[in-house]
Amino acid sequence: MRVLPSRxxxxxxxxxxxxxxxxxxxxxTWLGRLPSPVAxxxxxxxxxxxxxxxSKGVQxxxxxxxxxxxxxxxxxxxxxxxxxxxxxxxxxxxxxxxWLSEFLxxxxxxxxxxxxxxxxxxxxxxxxxxVMVAMVTRVGVGLRALVPPAALIGLVMxxxxxxxxxxxxxxxxxxxxxxxxxxxxxxAARSLLLIPAFILWANLxxxxxxxxxxxxxxxxxxLLGRTAMRPAWRWVAVxxxxxxxxxxxxxxxxxxxxxxxxxxEGGDWGLAHIQEWxxxxxxxxxxxxxxxxxxxxxxxxxxxxxxxxxALSWIGIVLGLVALRNVPxxxxxxxxxxxxxxxxxxxxxxxxxxxxxxxxxxALGRRVLELATAAFVALAAxxxxxxxxxxxxxxxKVAAKYPVQAVDWLEANRPATNVLAEYGWGGYVIHELYPxxxxxxxxxxxxxxxxxxxxxxxxxxxxxxxxxxxxASYGVDALLLQPTAAVTRGPAAAAGWCxxxxxxxxxxxxxxxxxx
Numbered sequence: 001m002r003v004l005p006s007r008x009x010x011x012x013x014x015x016x017x018x019x020x021x022x023x024x025x026x027x028x029t030w031l032g033r034l035p036s037p038v039a040x041x042x043x044x045x046x047x048x049x050x051x052x053x054x055s056k057g058v059q060x061x062x063x064x065x066x067x068x069x070x071x072x073x074x075x076x077x078x079x080x081x082x083x084x085x086x087x088x089x090x091x092x093x094x095x096x097x098x099w100l101s102e103f104l105x106x107x108x109x110x111x112x113x114x115x116x117x118x119x120x121x122x123x124x125x126x127x128x129x130x131v132m133v134a135m136v137t138r139v140g141v142g143l144r145a146l147v148p149p150a151a152l153i154g155l156v157m158x159x160x161x162x163x164x165x166x167x168x169x170x171x172x173x174x175x176x177x178x179x180x181x182x183x184x185x186x187x188a189a190r191s192l193l194l195i196p197a198f199i200l201w202a203n204l205x206x207x208x209x210x211x212x213x214x215x216x217x218x219x220x221x222x223l224l225g226r227t228a229m230r231p232a233w234r235w236v237a238v239x240x241x242x243x244x245x246x247x248x249x250x251x252x253x254x255x256x257x258x259x260x261x262x263x264x265e266g267g268d269w270g271l272a273h274i275q276e277w278x279x280x281x282x283x284x285x286x287x288x289x290x291x292x293x294x295x296x297x298x299x300x301x302x303x304x305x306x307x308x309x310x311a312l313s314w315i316g317i318v319l320g321l322v323a324l325r326n327v328p329x330x331x332x333x334x335x336x337x338x339x340x341x342x343x344x345x346x347x348x349x350x351x352x353x354x355x356x357x358x359x360x361x362x363a364l365g366r367r368v369l370e371l372a373t374a375a376f377v378a379l380a381a382x383x384x385x386x387x388x389x390x391x392x393x394x395x396x397k398v399a400a401k402y403p404v405q406a407v408d409w410l411e412a413n414r415p416a417t418n419v420l421a422e423y424g425w426g427g428y429v430i431h432e433l434y435p436x437x438x439x440x441x442x443x444x445x446x447x448x449x450x451x452x453x454x455x456x457x458x459x460x461x462x463x464x465x466x467x468x469x470x471x472a473s474y475g476v477d478a479l480l481l482q483p484t485a486a487v488t489r490g491p492a493a494a495a496g497w498c499x500x501x502x503x504x505x506x507x508x509x510x511x512x513x514x515x516x
Contacts, residue, residue, distance in 0.1 A: 028360040037143045040374045042133050045154055046126030047378020053122035053161040057397040058114060060162045061424045062444040063105075064431035066098070070106025073099060079251040085430045087418045087439040088453045088474055094445070095252045095259050097206035101165035121163045128171050129154070132332065135178035136339040145343030149335055152296065155289040156331040166328070169207035172197075173332050176211050177312070180218050181336075188232035191239040198246035206259055208247055210319075210329060214312060215240045221308035259447075269454040270446040273423070276325040290320060290327050297334050304344035305337040313337045402428040403506035406480055411436065413500075413514065414478070420460060420471070421480040429480065441476065463491040471511075479509040 035043070058064075065085060073079055083094040096102070108117035132153070133146060161167065176197075183191055194215065201208040219240045222229045229236050250256045271277045280287040294317055302310035316333030319326035398404065403425055410417055416437030421429050426443025433439075442449055442457050456474070460467045463486040471479075479497065481488050488507050493499070498513035 024360045034368070035371060038133060038137055038146065040371050041143060041147060041150070042130055044374035044377040045129045045133075045150055047374075049125040049129055049154060049158070049161060050119075050122035051378075051384070052158050053125045053163075054118055056162050058118065058163055059397060059401065060164045061427050063163050064427035065443055065445070066102045066165065066427075067106050067109055068431045068434055069096065069099070070102035070104070073103045074106055081251065083445075083448060085434055085440060085443065086449075088441055089449055090439065094448050095256060097250075097252065097256060097259050098165040098204060099251065100200075100203040101168055101205055105163070105165070118163050121167055122161075124167045124171055125157075125161045128157075128167075128174050128332065131171065131174040131178060132335050135174070135181060136336055136343075138178075138182070139340070141339050141343040142346070145339055145346050148342060149296070149338035152289065152293060152338070153331045153335050156293050157328045159286060160328045165205045166207065166325075169201070169205040169210070170328050170332055172201050172204075173207075173210060173214070173329060176214055177309070177333070177336065180214070181306075181309075183227075183229050183236075185229060185232040188229065188235035191229070191235045192242065194239045195242035195246050198243040199249045202247045202250050202256065206256075207329070209257070212243055212247060213315070215243050217311055217315070218308050221306075221311070226307045269449075269451055271323075273454075274446065277323045279321060280324055280327070287324075290330070293317070293331065293334055296338055300338055300341035302337060303341040305340045309336050309340075403480055403508070405503065406501045406506045406508040407432045409501045409508060410438065410478065410480075414510070418475050418477045419480050420457065420476045420478070422482060422485075423457070425480065441474065461485050461487055463487040467491065468495050477511050479507075481507060481509075483507050
């Protein structure tokens with residue numbers, strides 16, 4: 001008995017080893033033309049991430065001041081170094097650590113509209129999946145090993161995907177890890193490409209400092225002889241030093257390297273008041289995917305993974321435990337170790353089994369089914385979820401979250417007003433009223449404001465003793481708050497403030513009443 005030869009030339013089936021039937025030859029030809037199973041999986045995952053991003057609309061409160069800053073940069077041709085948007089910090093130092101991203105977002109909205117910019121950032125989310133999967137498949141990780149960790153990473157990142165500059169940094173972190181994993185001594189000079197990449201990154205977003213940390217970890221492991229670049233360690237050291245210098249090539253100069261320290265100072269108002277700067281609450285179901293990621297990383301134990309990648313995965317997890325804002329970073333840093341570990345376990349299991357190759361005709365049918373399923377998943381996700389964040393769906397989301405009616409009243413009647421608005425509404429007020437002279441008390445740039453300003457903001461909202469004196473000292477003309485704020489429930493009216501607009505979501509109070 002003879003068997004058909006496999007693609008490697010060895011017979012694997014107990015059939016006559018004659019010429020391959022025409023139908024099988026055609027099936028083999030078509031298999032070569034269709035996308036690989038990994039590409040099909042990435043299509044489904046990327047489509048889902050795109051749909052999630054788009055479905056949210058412009059829900060990130062900081063989007064509004066980001067795009068306004070981008071417009072200011074485009075119109076003036078310069079990057080501001082002092083605050084132009086508030087009346088409490090106006091003219092004081094401001095480090096626009098993501099100015100290039102803001103400029104790009106503004107240009108996208110001008111060219112493609114708000115919905116178009118949202119779709120572009122949805123494609124950035126999909127690109128993160130593409131880069132991560134491509135990185136591990138380059139070292140032989142198979143589809144079965146990819147699916148569980150990639151699906152978990154998608155679940156972890158989904159709540160954070162939106163139109164925000166951070167998404168560009170997540171993509172660059174994934175690309176940086178891939179680049180470092182590909183470095184080899186025979187082409188050591190390629191490591192210097194990191195320097196221009198960091199010049200770009202430092203101007204796109206402040207998370208380039210995480211990139212500097214990744215390069216530092218890689219350099220340490222290289223010096224310890226634990227990476228392929230040990231024979232060419234000098235190139236890595238020069239590249240690392242160049243990356244630090246590149247981080248200074250921003251409008252902020254060397255001060256930009258110190259900017260992220262503002263987020264870890266003791267007593268930071270943002271750490272106490274802003275959810276994304278707080279630690280995960282694993283009693284909340286929304287945080288369970290991150291908990292599952294931590295458990296998976298612990299069970300994986302760094303199996304079949306270079307030490308520098310294992311170290312990065314745990315550094316990322318620690319960052320995620322410190323602040324929810326860092327959870328996507330943890331996801332990107334942990335994915336390679338999970339994929340490599342799962343792949344090693346599956347290979348060991350398959351080696352103990354006698355698995356026969358699938359006939360080409362059967363493989364072709366399966367591939368077509370996989371492609372159809374992936375296309376259906378991606379298209380269904382886009383059709384079902386995307387409309388919620390585009391066009392009228394986006395407008396409804398904005399109206400449900402932001403004080404649209406009250407700001408419209410101000411724009412029509414008193415646009416050049418100093419407004420003390422809810423912290424999460426400050427960016428929207430900037431976007432709508434800044435061109436007309438309106439200014440805010442505080443907004444999403446909590447790292448910029450002096451701590452006393454933020455504490456006084458709390459005191460006015462809470463109607464603390466002498467709140468009216470504080471408001472007068474800052475020159476507050478209007479209070480734009482939720483009806484549950486203490487100052488709106490009697491104290492403001494008792495002090496003579498007039499109600500200009502109110503509904504169940506917002507209340508606008510003016511220091512001086514409009515004429516009857």
